[in-house]
Amino acid sequence: MKTKGLTFMGLVSFVRDRFGQDALQHILEGLVDDPRLFIGSLDPFRWYPSELFNEIFEAVIKELGNGDPNLAREIGAEINRLHQRLSPGDFIRTPDADLVATLNRFWLLYHDQGRVSVIEDGEDFILRVVCPVKLTRSYMEGVAGWMEDLMIAWGIRNYAIISSDEPMELRMARTGSGNTVNNLDATP
Secondary structure (H helix, E strand, O other), X not given: OEEEHHHHHHHHHHHHHHHOHHHHHXXXXXOEOXXXXXXXXXXXXXXXXXXXXXXXXXXXXXXXXXXOHHHHHHHHHHHHHHHHHHOHHHHOOOOOOOHHHHHHHHHHHHEOOOEEEEEEEOOEEEEEEEOOOXXXXXXXXXXXXXXXXXXXXXXXXXXXXXXXXXXXXEEEEEOOOHHHHHOOOOOO
């Protein structure tokens, strides 16, 4: 599976802004041959190995964020905001698009394979990611961050993206329901 360069760029930008250039250099050493060359050669619309993104992402969460899932959500939101600046046409909301089509359209903006299936669960939805790479809990929190940021940009305020105990899943819970109390960001 491949991940779009702007995803790497959002992660790099977030780490540099929040933790500084030295922290970014430390994270990248041992994961890429030449950190400066790697950063300088990132192309926002080129595809890169997802495994490398996962390794960098997990190192950031573990080493700089002490495993805090809120940091993963912040990174996901930053990636989404960067994408909106670089390619605003990708974010035009179509009024008649259904939830499954919309989520899959956005999944494929960041990844070259996989899909999101949506399962109704009362007033809420289970969002299940199917792809060739096993995504970690923190990676899924990053996905939740970009989904939440997208919902905010589109003015969708009646749902929140919350964690799930199941791997490769998130929940899209109607705000005001008892399910949203577990959300890391209680109000979208």
